Amino acid sequence: MKDLSGNAPVTSTSSRRGEAGASPRPDDHVIVLFGATGDLAARKLLPGLFHLAAVGLLPDRYRVIGSSRRDISDAEFRERAREAIDRFGTSKPTGETWQAFRQTLSFASASPGDTTALGAAIRRAERDVGGSPRRLFHLAVPPAAFAPTVTMLGAAGLAHGSRVVIEKPFGTDLRSARELNRTVGAVFDESQVFRIDHFLGKESVENILAFRFANGLFEPVWNHRHISYVQIDVPETLSIEGRAGFYDQTGAYRDMIVTHLLQVLGFLAMEPPTALDARHLRAETAKVFDALRPIDVRHVVRGQYSGYRDEPGVAPASQTETMAAVRVEIDNWRWAGVPFFLRSGKKLGASRQVVTLGFHEPPLRMFPIGETDTPDGRNEIVIDFADPGSITVDLLAKVPGAQMRLGGAGMVFRYADSFCAANSLEGYERLLLEAMLGDQSLFTQAAAVERLWEISSPLLENPPPIQPYAPGSWGPQPSVDQLIMPFRWRLPHAGSPRD
Template sequence: MTEQLKAAATSPATSSSVTTGTASRPGDHVIVLFGATGDLAKRKLLPGLFHLATAGLLPQRYRIVGTARSRGLSDAGFKQLAHAAVEEFGSTKPTGETWRAFEDALSFATTDHSDPSALVAAVQAAEKEIGGHPQRLFHLAIPPTGFGSTIEMLAASGLAEGARVIIEKPFGTDLASAKALNDTVHRVFDESRIFRIDHFLGKESVDNILAFRFANGLYEPVWNREHIEYMQIDVPETLTIEGRADFYEGTGAFRDMVVTHLLQVLGFVAMEPPTSLSATALRDEKQKVFDSLLPLDPKHVLRGQYDGYRTEPGVAPDSQTETFVALRANVENWRWAGVPFFLRTGKALRAGRQVVTIGFREPVLRMFSVDGCSTPSARRNEIVIDFADPGWISTRFLAKQPGPEMLLGEAEMTFRYADSSGAANALEAYERLILNAMQGDQSLFTTAAGVERLWEISAPLLEHQPPIEPYLPGSWGPSTVGQVTAPYRWHLPEDC
């Protein structure tokens, strides 16, 4: 633990954030985890909260109330569940004084929308133990079908008053459902108290896109259509749907990944310089990018489905759900007009990666011979940003090969977060976003207007979906995937 984090762990508690160097400790909190026995809570939320505790970044006084439809689960049972989750998935093992303090802060109440008295009593007991006026934070780690009834229960019980709420994706399945969901939430929570969480935006390496662009005079002057020829945001996955047919059949790759993740990353890559790093300034500039996006043209979209998907339990034998999507998006503003943004994601692909590739325009004069990849499309100047944790940034260029002849070869310079002296202090995406929510910082959370705008530009594709094309598991998608980027090429695979 760094000296700054040690200072945070011993600083006196107040009802507002306590700043300790670069770390800011939230005021007193009661955190209520809906879906506390589910997969997300076990894999990310409970381990993440414990890691925040070990780093001294949870409040001085806090309580965590788990809630789910699981009847008969006691406080002791929830503590055992949390211990097992942290033991299996946590970066810090559940031992020592820190674990005992964390475990003492855990309690459980059954979710019952018709009678929320047990949950109300658990929250009130937690607040009494803390004393004063702690902030309430509700994290809805539940299926979207449960959002409406849960929000209404929080309103009817009085628990929503003055509280903040974290909502998991997807934020609707089209424009109409997104508007309906926003209306439901807005009847109870003001927009300033709503945190629509996208774990992609909590990654250190995604946030570093802002620093890379705006803090370096090398790059910002050329971050425009005069110098950049194309951009790619590529998030292939090796995993199949892994028994999640009940969710995936009604969602598909586009709704699951493109609207909620890839277009959000596009907003960061393409935004204008914000006046500050405040939530308002950042979200305003990202919204301008979304407002400038042209409606998605189905002619520039490829949908695929891996062989064997229809044999998955729960999948319809004639399913038209896509497990792969590649598309071209266009940002029609002064900075990006004419620059294609290529997006790709899918299940059961050859590699699991999270990569932004910025392709620069080639010099007009060709006076050199190039060794290795000799085709014009392979002679590329690129910046590649890998935003998987811990991530890296690489600048790829041509340089002279040693020897008597003027023969060029590809070269690169790479910065890796794993080599950074501060890497040990990094938070995982969920940890960082939960901390931000406790602090009331909405910088890395999506807005109602942004969500609705992305569904609006998606309407032409959802109404006129291209036919499904098959692809082999372990490939890079359907055989026609290269047509989406033509005359350019996909950065992945990284070979000639």
């Protein structure tokens, strides 16, 4: 199967995990998007589904039903979809491909007290598809609506045999995560539940597995004997973008670190799985989470950018952090004594998604060090997992000249330079495909979610005071730099191929 440009086939995650032949296609489906008139549907879900259709990775027969509490016509929903795909999509809504996709779209309102229209729309879509199509529900709704929507599906008799994709954050603390898991578990079996984290759908995050386990050069040094620190740094230049109602109740730690960065940590730190399937991958990341020590609030910096309290909808005396930096430790043999530093926040100095693994310095310095491109002349592996992604190995080499003087050098792999970009799928696109295929490898388990909230409890129950920082900076100084001493943050001190 080729993409529209005639390039080589798009390869799905499942086929890369060992299936031979062409990319697998899902069974026939009826896909229901709750929150279909919202921002996530416009930016990611509708463009993602259309791109999957354009590259031939949707089922042979399918229907897409948009749903929300407000009622709009099928025609209006189709026009909204066209505008969203045109603005945010990789594939543009033109030609026969768009006309075919457009005909699959319909809309039905639903609320916990009234699912009549939705039920009728699903039955009609299933008749149109024919046979016994699968159902996939995607809950692109506010977190407060997760439980009522799941309960509504159960009460309406729509859960049996269906799959459900639930957005983050899955709970706001251990108690709420457990309650939500109980609610979901009363309606759906765990095998039907897909807790989505779009970071795990990124090609460059998955490439961490290939980089580690497919190359004998790196796996032997991926441990405390060789690595002295790890950073997972995801700063953003954006403000809260009008999401005060959500963000002021959530903050940077809940919004990014516990839901995204700790999941990436699981991929970085896991032991080699015996197979790249859901059971083995999730078992190994669960072991990492079990070995995480509870967050020590002495090793946390919470910042709030100046002017945050002036944002519309933010409480005048808000104590919500817009930046969080945390040191975490994994209490196992591979990572004993290695600090992991996680940082994310709004209105910081750059928008980046970078993992840095710093190696121990050689015990004997026989070379004079000149000006280098790496912090303190250190050897580092730098994984930039912002699409399209890159991997850099920083090292020291002799500077040309009469004297023995060292300078920084790097070996660089760039996705954009190495593979056909048309073959790539954006994170949501890959995860939508995996959910239709029933592959839970890149989705989080109930127990893992609860464990991450459990190790977060000391911070959530007794957070350190927030500290102000200037928009465009890298967080409160000197606190954020003191947190990582005797090391230093790669950003902004050293660049990467994307700078």
